Amino acid sequence: MRTIQPIPFRLLLSAVLLAPCALPAQPRGPVGSVRGTVYDSLTRKPIVDAVIEVQATAQITYSDAQGRFTLDSVPLGVQQLTFSSATLDSLGLYGFAREVDVTSDTRGVLLTTPSFGTMYGRLCATAGSPSRDSAIVFGTVYDAASRTPLSKAQVSLRWLQSSEGGKELSNPERTTATGDDGVYGICGLPADVALTTTAQHDAIVSGAFNTVVGPSRMLRRDFYISRELGQAADVRTNATPSSGSGIVRGTVRYERGKALPGALVSLIAGNRSTETDAEGQFRLTGVPLGTQELNVQQIGRGGVSRAIDVTARDDGTHDFVLRGTTVLATMNVRGKVGADQAGFLRRKQDGMVRVVEREEILKRSDIGSALKRLPGLRVAQKLGGTVIEATRPMCVGQVPIVIDGALIPNPRNTTTFSVPQALSGTTAIPRATTTPAPSRAAQSSVVSAANNARVDQLMVNDVLAIEFHPGPASVPMEYWPGPPPQCGLLLIWTVASNWDK
Incomplete structure (x- = not known):
């Protein structure tokens, strides 16, 4: 885990921008026009609906769909033009300005933001030169109740990263602390993968969520944190979460x-x-x-x-x-495609699920080895059976498992399910009934979990496909009653399913 020391991010960011300087109002006299384009060097695109202002006269105009603008009746001589936009404001970038020598017909004026390389060099001097996929995330951490900035709050970003060839997975993490003004900044992040993001100040926390920086390679992400949210997110307790306002x-x-x-x-x-x-x-x-x-x-x-x-x-x-579900393109399939296989193929094509298919499963000596092929899962052999957990932060306990459409019980939860002893092949979800959670002593004497015992009993020849839904957004509702599980859902399809029926 790499920790980056706090840096005065707000001061550095202000220094990068061309802050406007006040100019004295000029007397009325000869005027001219200014034509030009507003351009975002971060996204390498023209800025639409940017606000362009002549500082001395407060004249305002807006850029069109191609980023072009025209200002008429501008006093001749050196004038300072400022520009801003909603997109730049959302990144916390304000006060861009440029001096322009205005003539009777000034054309080709380019108002542009500093390049990413310029910003990275000023903001991330200790992080080295930026690579092509380097990104910056910055923002402010606030107390959610009082809306005051919090100093010395910890911000953490974590992501999945594969080695060359994809044979090994790691879970890098970057952390930093906010400065006296509550502002933080983290450099050297990947721009095109999901970053699991959290903030914490003593017992006051935010929820964990995924975000992607995107092509601008700069993202502003403010946090609001509270003690109540920390209690609600602590799934290790059986207490009812505290209500907020x-x-x-x-x-x-x-x-x-x-x-x-x-x-x-x-x-x-x-x-x-x-x-x-x-x-x-x-x-x-x-x-x-x-x-x-x-x-x-x-x-x-x-x-x-x-x-x-x-x-x-x-x-x-x-x-x-x-949006509607993706309609599968026409495929030539030998044999029948049953309901379970059709659903698997649809979810696979949607791209929100991680899968291991039959051909890869048969190369493994056991199901545990096949499960290790799924990014985001931690699979370990412990006393009593295989333990399957998500690597996503804030996830405590094992990942729920569905075999052939039937939810398999886990004695660590406070909910038990009436599940057939044999693989049933049904897609119906068993009805849940609430029972007291077993004590710690009772849990330690129970075989790791009923679901893990079932997984351990499966032979590779019996399994047709495995799919892991790493986050709540991708969990198929037909296999999970109620709110989606925080740590995702694991679906296993066997020869007893409706795969070809």
């Missing part, structure tokens, strides 16, 4: 704009869920304050996850669009 509301729609009723809306760390009404609207009250992951799902339409900030004030609505 936050409200989360919004709307879920089809991709064509029609309201989507009956969608399941879940706050993963906050342990709250509800369904959308006939108008596609949802509302959650008593939500623990803090930054956390909001997940929306509906059978046949996949899922969407988003990090949201729940604070003491109602901060507006959260709107989602669920």
